[in-house]
Amino acid sequence: MFKCTCGGIFIxxxxxxxxxxxxxxxxxxxxxxxxxxxxxxGTIKENQPYD
Structure with missing residues (x-):
């Protein structure tokens, strides 16, 4: 689980x-x-490692 700079969690x-x-x-x-x-x-990040 990763956190955004705003304090939210990336889903x-x-x-x-x-x-x-x-x-x-x-x-x-x-x-x-x-x-x-x-x-x-609502920030979107692509090409993040999954497995």
Whole structure:
């Protein structure tokens, strides 16, 4: 859980999908990213680490 500079908390609003060609084991090691939004001020940050 990460805090925004305004004191709010970033909530995950979108998670990158796995590429379709990856096997189950490859998915475990794939570094997905996500988009987060502050619940207080609405600031959005993209390409944040998810897994």
């Amino acid at each position: 995950v609003i979108k998670v990158e999908e796995y590429p379709k060609h990856l096997s189950g084991m490859e998915r475990l090691n794939y570094p997905r990213s996500c988009t987060v939004k502050c619940d207080k001020c």
